[in-house]
Amino acid sequence: MLETKEPKVKKISNGTVVTPKGFSADGVHAGLRHAKKDIGIVLSEVPANSAAVYTKSHFQAPPLKVTQESIAKDGLLQAIIVNSAIANACTGEQGLKDAYEMRASCAKKFNLKDEHVAVASTGVIGEYLKMDKINKGISELNPTADESGAEAFQTAILTTDLVMKTSCYEVEIDGKKVVIGGTSKGSGMIHPNMATMLAFVTTDAKISSSALHKALREITDVSFNQITVDGETSTNDMVVVMANGLAENNELTETHPQWSHFAQALQIVCEELAKQIAKDGEGATKLIEVEVKGAKSKEDANIAAKKIVGSSLVKTAVYGADANWGRIIGAVGHSDVSVNPDKIEIYLEDICMFTKNSPQPFDEEAAKKCLENDKVRITVNLGIGEASGRAWGCDLTYDYIKINASYRT
Template sequence: MLQAKETSSIKKIENGSIVSAKGFSADGVHAGLRYSKNDLGVIYSEVPASCAAVYTQSHFQAAPLKVTQESVAKENLLQAIIVNSANANACTGEQGLKDAYEMRERCASLFNIQPHYVAVASTGVIGEFLKMDKIRAGIQELNPKCSQEASEAFQTAILTTDLVMKNSCYEVEIDGKTVTIGGAAKGSGMIHPNMATMLSFVTTDANIDSASLQTLLSEVTDKTYNQITVDGDTSTNDMVLVMANGKADNHSLNPNHPQWNDFKAAFQLVSEELAKQIAKDGEGATKLIEVEVTGAKTKQEANVVAKKIVGSSLVKTAVYGADANWGRIICAVGYSEAQVEPEKIDIFLGDLCLFTNNSPQSFSEEAASNYLKQDSVKITVNLGVGDQVGKAWGCDLTYDYVKINASYRT
């Protein structure tokens, strides 16, 4: 099994961003959809790029997703992504679809490219029509550049209740060429992907065909974005969208390329970092929770158990209260529908063993409580019935989550 980790051929770029890969630029402006913050952004590639995408599995897919799916299906090439926040343009009927098409057309006109080379994304309140007069004017103000300031302008433009920007960037050597992968994301509430209310955009200058890129994205999504949860709610909109413009000039990547696993590992690192940043910035959250399940019969069961634990409201509130209540973890494992033999299960909180051999273990409540007061908490569960491993990420459940969502529209 591929372990995504930094190696001699893979390097994390601390100040890297969505525009670090060759040939990409971005911008964000305040169009007036929000009171003061940036609310309209764009990513642009100098040349048409291979692309891949995964979308929410909600039955109520928003208008921009339908338009984007149409764009991607045309040639499997994209050159620009236009994104607005404050309004999801979801459940808005024919008018919403018309508005999404207009966003695509106006962005294409701005760059003098074919409309189907443009993807559209929106995030925000459901069931309200876009303020198209403001979007029309805002698109004309967009002037993408390859700079840190431009990258941050884009990142702030896509945020809703997020408190921080989310980005990641890695370089990997392929065929003697430096290939860069950069990403930006948003997501804070209604996060329970398969996909859910999150947007993630990844750019790379790798030379890779769209079919191989789609296969890679689908596989990595199941290990990263689909393994995070904030509140168990899946939304109408969002997606992960990748563009690869080939500017690195490596030989075309596919699963038969001798350095495919290097590229795959770097791509997974970017995706995992973005996913964890989304989980950590959950609405009202104070802590990132990582759950690792080992000893499962299958990879799927390991992932299912990990996500059940990290998604449990009782586990999340116990972590918030710094209460080492391992019984809540046992309950989540019990209703996971995975193959479980209770006498073989071990539960660890950090390095503290809480439960083994179907019996509670003696541990320091003070040490456990102090551990749970950290910014990041790890729970490990060994099922003891196989050799498969899975991970999931989430956050604690706090009073502030209720406050934020009780007045989201007001």
């Protein structure tokens, strides 16, 4: 029987992607960018059971194809090699050849099997990798298990991001401390299934590849796939989890008594990384969290929440601190979910703005103050079921246009 008591999930405030046992990382400047670090690696002491989810774009970039092939071989990874500045997307046979070369170069440097290396790239679409610089950068990597190694890696994967994203939690499994750490990048072109978003999660948990893959897919649907910055989906999105088993717990499967404890900790890490991406949206000043309750199904709740947070009119209203709940109604009204107008309720924080298909009197100044906060919370109760879902996004500002109008220049 599965254990039902509350899991003891504890945040590690200074934890990083190298906090779980047996992981190290580094990042260097290889010359793909003018001055910033642009090649990074996460390395495990031993081959790790691994799982990944990928963008649903029709134009999956070559690095994703190489990574899928690597994981499909035996479910194991020992390293993730990443470059920024150039996405290596829409680059044909040459792009695929370069991604394989990148994998082989990393494997040779660290004496690994080629198929135990995942490859990821992020940056401008339609440009070829500068392989002389890539290979030189890989040769200079010197992974360490301290904070400086994690910071170097986190810096190396950024593009238009303004801040590094990291999350780390521990949970007790079979009397052993299991740690899950993660980092991600993403700021624009964010509308996952997934987006110009990369996330890398490490754990020292002992878990089967099949169980890890199932958990990751389910958790991605309620975390990374529930964020949006601009409604655009990229060619390079990927989330990779590596589990090297060095915590020495009994192998986790769905029948393990503490399976739910591990799954909850993994979900918290992924949700935190997802929210950090949404908050760091290009030009953004505020994080928007939308919760939809009373839906007929979890799918309906998630669709409606993401529709609201992805609405340009909602996003601009939040930016302008304009409590125009009609924007929210508009987004719900053309979403593909079951709605009864006589049942719906709309709240900004705790302020009821609309119920029973009628506007409600509210304090405009109080509403404006809510919208001026760094985090804005919108709740919609559809009133026709028991399911709920959440989504995260950001406001839409003048700076978003400035950043993307000159992205290549």
